[in-house]
Amino acid sequence: MKNELTDVSRREFLKTATASALALVGSATLVSALSGCGKDDPTSSRTGEKVSFNLNESGFEALRTVGGILRRNFGANRNGGRDVIIRRVAETEFRTVSVVCPHAGCDVGTPTQTQVECPCHNSVFSMQASNFGARIGGIAPRGLTAFETAFNAETQVVTITF
Ligand code: FES
Structure with missing residues (x-):
């Protein structure tokens, strides 16, 4: 029993x-x-690597005038192989943000002069000089990840730290 x-x-x-x-x-x-792409933070892809280009090189024409915007890919080890959006916000000042939406990691769409939208759940981010990359609408918890961007006016070289 x-x-x-x-x-x-x-x-x-x-x-x-x-x-x-x-x-x-x-x-x-x-x-x-x-969790979307399976990462806790879809925007955490910093490597500290610096990439420089000269504005006189072919492919960077859009950044030769103030207000110009360029979407560009800098290779596998830069922003995890995803594009960045660069804007010349003043004569000697440039800003760079990742296209990776901080909500679930989708790539945002094509930037206009004022904003860029994420096609997955419609979050909207500013493309204006005053708050470039900031979240201005939608479910995303914050703005687009910014990468430090320096400019040497003498040599016309832009340097992005990824
Ligand atoms: S991934 Fe959901 S709003 Fe961008």
Whole structure:
């Protein structure tokens, strides 16, 4: 009799333990599916690497005048291989932001002079000089990630720190 009770208890324990384990696996799968691209922070791709280009080089024509905007990719180790948007906000001042939406990691669309929109859930970010990259609408928790951008007016070289 004592042994029977122990067997029943053991069976109940195993049933409960198995159900708990399955629930845990299910939760992990659900969390992973809900987190978009599977990263906790879709914008965390800083490497500290500096990339420079001369405004007189072909491909950078858009940045030769104040207000110009350029969307560009700088390779695998820069912003995780994703594009950045660069704007010349003043004669000697440039700003650079990642295209990666801080909500779930989609690439934002084509920037206009005033804003850029994320096609996934319609968050909107400013492209204006005064608040370049700031979130101005939608579900995104913050603005686009900014990369430090320096300009040497003498040499016309722009340097972005990724
Ligand atoms: S990924 Fe959801 S608003 Fe951009």
